[in-house]
Amino acid sequence: MRENVCALHRELVRNNLVAWTAGNVSGRVPGEDLFVIKPSGVSYDDLTPESMVVCDLDGDLVEGSLAPSSDTAAHAYIYRHMPEVNGVVHTHSTYASAWAARGEPIPCVLTAMADEFGGEIPVGPFALIGGDDIGKGVVATLRGGRSPAVLMRNHGVFAIGDSPKAAVKAAVMCEDVARTVHVSRQLGEPLPIPQDDVDRLYDRYQNVYGQRSNR
Numbered sequence: 591m592r593e594n595v596c597a598l599h600r601e602l603v604r605n606n607l608v609a610w611t612a613g614n615v616s617g618r619v620p621g622e623d624l625f626v627i628k629p630s631g632v633s634y635d636d637l638t639p640e641s642m643v644v645c646d647l648d649g650d651l652v653e654g655s656l657a658p659s660s661d662t663a664a665h666a667y668i669y670r671h672m673p674e675v676n677g678v679v680h681t682h683s684t685y686a687s688a689w690a691a692r693g694e695p696i697p698c699v700l701t702a703m704a705d706e707f708g709g710e711i712p713v714g715p716f717a718l719i720g721g722d723d724i725g726k727g728v729v730a731t732l733r734g735g736r737s738p739a740v741l742m743r744n745h746g747v748f749a750i751g752d753s754p755k756a757a758v759k760a761a762v763m764c765e766d767v768a769r770t771v772h773v774s775r776q777l778g779e780p781l782p783i784p785q786d787d788v789d790r791l792y793d794r795y796q797n798v799y800g801q802r803s804n805r
């Protein structure tokens with residue numbers, strides 16, 4: 591899991607989701623009440639599997655010589671309250687954060703959005719870093735819904751998945767559709783997709799599309 595989480599940080603860079611050190615990935619350790627997360631303030635080029643830190647589900651450091659990411663409390667809250675989640679990603683990616691700054695959900699106006707998110711990408715509450723407020727806002731917004739990503743108001747993206755890779759994919763797709771819908775808005779009002787078509791697209795993509803072994 592250290593190797594997996596370390597390697598996935600390179601995807602944040604490769605997909606232009608992060609500036610400086612502002613973004614992090616974590617992964618739940620299978621069968622344990624533990625997760626692996628990025629150390630705080632370390633540049634992506636310097637990350638190694640050994641430098642990843644291991645925390646318990648209260649966000650307390652269990653293993654590692656560096657301090658965990660400043661977003662660790664939020665990741666821990668999500669793992670505590672969403673047992674089906676095995677990966678969490680946080681970014682301030684540009685277009686998605688621009689929607690978050692307006693407190694505006696990204697409307698479902700692309701088939702790719704219906705596929706991945708099953709509807710709009712919702713906005714979560716404004717919350718200050720430090721305690722459980724960000725984690726509470728993420729869980730309250732995403733639990734029971736289809737979207738694996740939330741735009742935390744005035745802040746950025748939290749994405750979840752059944753694996754760390756799935757959470758990274760959700761963060762990448764969130765930024766991609768945030769950009770496209772933003773561009774579309776420049777030329778007029780994007781057309782909505784009828785809800786029953788959204789439902790059909792979501793069902794097909796989630797249950798039929800792709801290689802079975804790779805899901």
Ligand SMILES: [Zn+2]
Nearest residue numbers: 680682745746
């Ligand atoms: Zn942040």
